[in-house]
Structures are given as structure tokens and as C-alpha cells.
Amino acid sequence: MGAKTYLYALLAALLLAGPSAGQLAEFDKISPGAEASVPALVMGASTEPQGLLPSVKRVQFRTETGWSSWITLKGVRLTTAPVAVSPAPGIVDILTGGNENDLWQIxxxxxxTWSDWIRIFGPPPYNKNLGGVHFRKYELAAISTGSMDGDYHLFTWGPTNHCLYKRCWGCGSGSVACDRSLDWIRIEGEIGSRPGAVLHSDRIHIFALDSSRGLIWNFADLPAVGSGDLPAWDGWRPLGRSFASPPAAASDGEMIHIFALSPGGGIGHATLDPETGESSLETINEKMDSSPTVVIGRNRIDLFGVVGGELIQIKNEGGGWTKGENLKGSISGQPTAVSDGQRDIWVFAQGQGGWLWGIHHSPKAEG
Structure with missing residues (x-):
């Protein structure tokens, strides 16, 4: 083969390969009457192991009540609902199943300012002794221990109706790492839904529904950060409440609040004293198609869910629940909400195109 023919063949191969090693990130800003495109702020480099640069696009403005425009974050097509945690002020980590059911983090x-998409580990199952039955493709609950190099505790719903647990850790590069050689660990006792998790008073609390849709609760003392020790779970116990969707949980520092769809319609809100196990229940008269997700801040509870493919917010600042506000969007499935530790709230969900959609709120922007 001549040198010129070889060069043409090489160029053709490079063109066919395309951007498989990563995508050039762009942040397209769309405003009424004007369009502009400027580079995105991206941490890391596409040469990082398993890295994939995101592409971010603004699709809609909502500023009158302090909410940003919606963004779509491309690069990984989601296969499960995302889960978001904030390990430090101003930092948000999103974990999700994506592409070929790998577990990804950004x-x-x-x-x-976004990092690369990082693949944490490959598709399920990792529990080889489960006969090759996939668990729920990384439908996760997660907590972090409050520092960028701290621990991440991940939970999912296994194929034998057990909660599966994985302990990971933060890296200085801006990513989350897990030991790929270690299996998910099965927590004894059967569950019947995706779990919810919350950190309260140095304990990890997890919630799920049982096979009869009753709310159940388990907890363990938080292992020392970096110790590698496993939580010693106390065992699942019933709370005497029934729900119609998987639970979401958050702590106000004194009580744990659990939200899920109510069997009779509306949203069930259980309040649990984790010291005594006593709980109370109210029903919020608001329609949602998805399980709710919750953020609790200073004397305020923000609750989010999906109705007809659009995000709905209701809140309680001590005077009762407000009427739902429609934040629009084009999303599906279960949203996740998180405070970034600086009073901003982010909500993420799988949206149109299978991409990650997000919107954020700054209380200081409220009129």
C-alpha cells in the first residue's frame, strides 16, 4: 500500500471512530431573542480512566420564583433514576445507571462547573451467587459522610428481594471510586421496593416497603470514615404505615421525615422519632405520578414529584403545605433533590432523550 493510500485509510478510520473517547463540552445558552454558545466549565480531562466529557444545554428559563432554566446534560443516556448527594458545600455528586447499565457519576x-462522566463500575449483577438475575439496574439510594474524600454508602434492591449495600469513597480528582473486586453485600431480611436512606445522628437509616407495601426501617451506626468497616445492621422492623410507592427520607436534625404516595391518593408524610421509634402520619392533598423526593432546610421542607412529565414543587415553611408549583421540564420517572450546603437546591431526573435534566433554586433570588 502506498504512503498516500495509507494516509487516506487512516483518516477515514479516525472519522469513523468519531468522538467515542469523549465529547467536546458545550454550554448553549438560549434566551428570548438571542442565542449564544460558549465553552462549558469542565473539571478533569477526557484522558481520566472511564471519563466522558459532558455536553450541557439550557433549554428553558424560569427565573420569576428563583428557579434557574432547565439544563440537559448529555454524554451518558440514563437507564435508571439518578440519585444526588452533597459531600461538601457547593459540591453535588449525581450517580445513575446509564449507557449499558453501567454505574456512572458526575x-x-x-x-x-461539571466533571467528566466517570464510570464507577460495570453492569449488574456483581453478585454471582444470585444465578445471573439482574438487580434493579442501579436504582439507588445513597448518602455521603460530608467531605469530598469521605465515604459514600450506596443501596439498591436486589433480585432476591434483599437490600444490597456497597461502600465507596471520594477521590481528590472529583470522582467517586468503588472496589470493583468486591461484591455487593446483602442486608438480611426481605424488602419489596427501592430503598431510601438518610444520615441522622451518626447513624445510617434505611427505609423500604415490604411485600405487603408496609413501611419498614433498618439502621446501623456510621462506620468511621476510611476505616473500611461494614455497618452492623439492627434488622428490619415494621413501622405500621402503608404506602403506594418507595419511600424518600430526610432529617431535620431531630426527626426523620418519610414521604411516599398514599394508597388512598395524595402523599403520605410519616414523621419518625429515631430514638423511640414512635411515628405520626399525615396525608398531603397533592397529586404526583412519581414517588416524591425531599429536601429539608432551615425551617422549610421542599417536596418534588412528577405530574404529566413536568416537575411539581410543594413546600412547607411552618404554615402548612403550599399549592403545587409547576416547574415544567420534560422528565420521566423518579426525580432526586439535594441541597448543595449553600442553600441552593438542585433537582435532577431522567428527561427527554434519556439525558440527565436538572434545575436549581437559590432562595436568595426569591422576591
């Missing part, structure tokens, strides 16, 4: 600093 980190947000501030409001516009």
Missing part, C-alpha cells in the same frame, strides 16, 4: 461545583 460532579457539579457551584452552578456550572
Amino acid at each position: 460532579r457539579l461545583r457551584g452552578q456550572e
